[in-house]
Amino acid sequence: MSSPQSSSADTSVSQLIVTIIPTLIIGAVYFIAFIAFRKVQKRVYEPRYTVETVPKDLKPHESPKGPFAWITNIFKKPTSYVVQEAGADGYFFLRFLLELFAVLILGCLITWPILFAINATGGNGATGLNSISYSNVSDKWRFLAHIFVSWLFFGSIIFLIYREIVYYTTFRHALQTTPLYNSLLSSRTLLLTEIPKNLYDEEELRLRFPPATNIWYARDYKQLQKDVKERKKLAGKYEGALNKVLTKATKITNKAIKKNEPAPEPANELNTYLKNGKKRPTHRLKFLIGKKVDTLDYGVERLGELNKSIAKDQENRDSNDQMPAVFIEFPTQLELQKAYQAIPYNKDFKGVQRFTGVSPDDVVWENLSLTATKRRIKKIIASTILTLMIIFWCIPVAVVGAISNINLLIDKVHFLKFIDKLPSFLMGLITGLLPVVALAVLMMLVPPFIKWMGSISGCITVQQVEGYCQSWYYAFIVVNSFLIITLTSAAASSVTSIIQDPTSALHLLANKLPKAANFYLSYFCLQGLVGPVAMLFQLVALILAQFLGKILDSTPRAKWNRWNTLGQPGWSTTYPGYELYMVITLSYSIIAPLIIAFAAITFLLFYIAYSYNLIYVLQPNKNDARGRNYPRALLELFTGLYLAEVCLIAMFVFGKNWVAVALEAVIGVVTLASHLYIKYTYLPLFDIVPISALKYASGDETYAYPMHDQGRKEIKTEGINYWDGGNELGEDSTTQEVLKTERQGSDTTATATAAGVAGDSDLSIKRNSDEDVEGKLPNVAGAAIAAPTKGVSWLTKFFNPKKETFDVVRNNMPAAYDNYIEYNPEFTRTAYNDPAVTDEEPHIWIAKDNLGLSEIEKNKALENGVDVSDENADFNEKGSIEYTGPPPSYEEALRV
Structure with missing residues (x-):
């Protein structure tokens, strides 16, 4: 059994080294693989340049061939090129990473020369990484250096937020005045929701907006929406089943020919290849308990019925009940902006919500029917659910935090004694790498649920849902990926001493809390050294392209989509992760300044990786937010400042250093005043x-x-x-x-x-x-x-x-x-x-076979009023489906 000294020995350096070594190796392997495959697998690593259906305006030049030339090429590109290829949203995310890298380098210059010297000579007897942290200072007057350095560093962050908000506002206005954005239909269309009853009359509305050209009232289409949803789902099921049986028939025939055996007869009868009809595809109308039906027969008949009923309802669309929402098109953006800016100054529009820059795809149509009261109730319910989720999620996350200091719990938790006998390498792995991986897995489960709650809360547009997700996910990870981890890590490292002497709790927490920074050094190692290169290598995309995609895609449409559909960034879930990095860095920047360098390197490496992917791999997001996530993220950085200031004040309170408490409170007041000023001044301008x-x-x-x-x-x-x-x-x-x-x-x-x-x-x-x-x-x-x-x-x-x-x-x-x-x-x-209302009849796409089966199924479908096409798709000599052109009725997507 090891001694108490061994169990409580400082493992900060070994923990960091044990984390750095495997992450460096993994990162190097990923990077070498990326360099090796980059020009070989162009569909995976340069799809924007390779895929023919990428619009010309979004097709970049081919990336340089050298192993490192693409990195220097990224830094040479002007702003105009980045905006063109990555879109405004992508450009501002890259700017976010680069600006944070720059301010953190400035932070190193501000904090290191002073605080490293103060901490290292603090005389508190700390060793390892803790010797250059706040915990090594014993003289309370030395903390004045920490306070004045915090004023400088936190002040630089506030100024960065201010200058970038100013820049974004100018950029947004300049972007909207370009001919492209000025002429967009979404830039000329005003959406009003929760309008009063008297404005349900179009004439009344036109009296208030004489320049308006088109007016569209939202109407109740619940039944039509339900039918369209059923038709879309059934069309996909029917198309998949039909292609599956045609593939089976073709392979059975090819196999017979290859073995010189007679082919099944009659060759032009589909049931011949399905055990005389016994193996025809079936499905249930309802999950588990629904009636089982023949997919091919029921599918074509039901699709025909739905086509007729939907067409009838679409023709009679103006007879449906109006909802309290209306879209108003203006001839120019100038007229739109005049009307948009005037809404708050007319009592008839009191309580009315207004939106511009909204494309048809950006509307959450089912929420247009909500009144102000219903929307408020739904929002309260959604907020309550998410708040409870944040609270109760703390339980599994707290366990992860405790693991990072599990070696310090061994004295009191006897069944963990075996861990103390493990080699130092495994101990570092358990306390350094394992908690980080576990935390990443937990966080993956959250964003989809938050987006769903955003729709339930009554958000009108996809942009609103994305903003809702960004804010709530940010709150979620700050609490569960930072606060709980930090507190449980500090508490776990002090639990033995606190049990022995409860009166020492505050002093011990003040001493142990800085040591929790060591966990985040490991966290930044994993994220910074592996994250960017893993993002570049795209292992999952490579496997899907080379192996799983060929197995999973059994229809011409699936194969077409696999090749021609490019990924899009999800900014609402991307920003919060990097905001969290900054919150962690700010909170520990004065307590353990070494973390600033780790964070700066992380931001720089992610900037390089995202620059490559946003130019050559990912396509700009379909719902163009014009960079709106950027100012939201900047304002949310104030959370990091507040937490950093509160943390320092708490540390001074624990040490009963009241002069330091008062001085640190000064920057807290300045931060709050700056936050309120920026929100008041600039939020109305976006x-x-x-x-x-x-x-x-x-x-x-x-x-x-x-x-x-x-x-x-x-x-x-x-x-x-x-x-x-x-x-x-x-x-x-x-x-x-x-x-x-x-x-x-x-x-x-x-x-x-x-x-x-x-x-x-x-x-x-x-x-x-x-x-x-x-x-x-x-x-x-x-x-x-x-x-x-x-x-x-x-x-x-x-x-x-x-x-x-x-x-x-x-x-x-x-x-x-x-x-x-x-x-x-x-x-x-x-x-x-x-x-x-505008949904078109589905165009079923099947492969053309040599047996004439596809032609028979086409005619059968036509008799039921269903369009089935076998153009641009056939079978190769192996009996596998191949497409030779786009799907039927294919149209390129354009800006709206």
């Missing part, structure tokens, strides 16, 4: 575009972008003026000037950017410029800005973010954003109808 900015961008040189307040005062003025005559049709000639400016240029049709639902016959993109996509957007206001940053140093722009003006930011937009969009009037007429 979804609006200043009218003066739109007029200036259209070429009206009598206007200028209001850089001094970025449009804050102008919103109120324009909003009030709208109801005092500013909404008169034709009152402002600038509207016509905007339209005229947008339509200048050539008539060359460009390839559309994938992000919407309309077919290419519904929309075309016109080019105003033949510049390369890496070029800059010309300044449409007419003022020459060939060198927009001339005379303004980078240092001046850094400390005065408003020196990065509207023209400067707009000049960094991609040349592709100088294209404008023209929609087919037929598409526009029904664009914001419920998808159930």
Whole structure:
């Protein structure tokens, strides 16, 4: 049996080394494999360049061939290229990683020279990594250094948040004034929910918005939605079953021919290959208890019935009951913004919610029927459920936290004695790597549930659901991946001493809490050294592409989708993880400054990995949030500051250092004041575009972008003026000037950017410029800005973010954003109808066989009013399905 000294010995260095060694090895293996396969498996590692269906505007140049050339290539790309390839959402996430890396490097320069010296000579007798942490300081007056350093470092974080919020606001306004975004239907459409009964009358609505062109009222289509959902599900089941039996018939025939045996007769009868009909595919109408039916016979008959009933309901769509929501299209974004900014200043719209930038795909249609009261009740219920989940999830997470210090529990928990006999390597593995892996597995289960609760809570748009998920998931992981882990780790390391002397609890926690930072050093090792290279290597995607995909995909559509469908980033679940890294870093930045370097390296490596994937692998998200996740993430960083400040104050309270408590409270007050100021000043600016900015961008040189307040005062003025005559049709000639400016240029049709639902016959993109996509957007206001940053140093722009003006930011937009969009009037007429109203009959896609079976099934389906096609798909010599072209009625997805 080991002595108490051995069981309580400092293992921080061995724990870190034991974590670093395997993670370095795993990371190196992943990276070497990525380098080896990158140019061999282009569908996995460069699908944006390889897949033919990727729109031209989203197809990057081929990545450099050298093993490391792609890294230097990433850092050379200008802002305009990154925005073009990654989209605004991707660009801002990369900026998030890079800005945090930069501020953490600054943090090292601020904290290390002072705090390492203060801690190392603190005289508290700590060893290992703890010798350079807060826990090694015994003289309470030395903590003044920690306080003043925290003022500098936390102040730099607050300033970073402020300057980036200012930049995002300018960028968002500049983006919306580009011809591409200015002409988007979603940029010209206003969604109002919870409208009063008197506005159910279209004439009443048009009296308030004379410039409006199209108006779509949301209606109750519950039965139609149910039928469409059933049809879609049944079509997939029928298509899969039909392809399966055709494949079986083909392979049986091929096998007979290969063995020189007679083929089954009659060859053109499907039941011949299904044990005379005994092995026909079946399914139950309800899970487990439903009636069992023949999938092929029931499928084609029921699909025919659904096609007829759905078509009838779609024709009579205007007879359904109205819901308290309406979509209003305006001829230009200028008219839309005037109306959008005016809503709060009219008593008729009190309590009405307003949305812009919403595409048809972005709407959560089932929530449009909710009244304000119902939405409030559903939101309370969802919030209560999620709060309870956060609380009770602490139990399994607390166990993980205790494991990180399990060697210190051995004295009191006797059945764990065997652990103390393990080799130091295994002890480091258990206390370092095991808790990190267990924590990652636990966290994977949470985001889907939060998104579901977001829909239940009454969110109107997918963007709202994503924002809801980002905020709640962030709260969840801060509590369960940080607070509980930290507290249980510190408590576990002190439990023996506290039991012996309960009065020493506060002093021991103050001494042990800094040591919990050692767990997070291991955490950053795993995340930073393995996470980025694992993301690049994409082991799962490689296995699916080479092995499982070929086994799992049994229909031409599945094979087509496997090749042509690219992954999209999920920003609502991506941001919180990196916000958590920053919360951990901030909380321990003064207590254990070494963690700052580990976090900085982690952010840099993830920046490189995400840069590659967002340019060459992932496609921009279909629901374009215009980077809206970025300011939300920045504001949520205040949580990390609060926790760091509270943690320091608590440590000073434990040590009864009241002078330090008072001084640290100063930065806490500054943090709170800054947080409230930024939210009050900038939150109203994210979804609006200043009218003066739109007029200036259209070429009206009598206007200028209001850089001094970025449009804050102008919103109120324009909003009030709208109801005092500013909404008169034709009152402002600038509207016509905007339209005229947008339509200048050539008539060359460009390839559309994938992000919407309309077919290419519904929309075309016109080019105003033949510049390369890496070029800059010309300044449409007419003022020459060939060198927009001339005379303004980078240092001046850094400390005065408003020196990065509207023209400067707009000049960094991609040349592709100088294209404008023209929609087919037929598409526009029904664009914001419920998808159930415009849902088309399914086109079943099967492979063509040499036995004539596919032709027979096509005719049978046609008799029931179901479209089945065997074009562009057949069987190879092995009897496997192959596609030779796109699915029937395939249309490229376009921006909406």
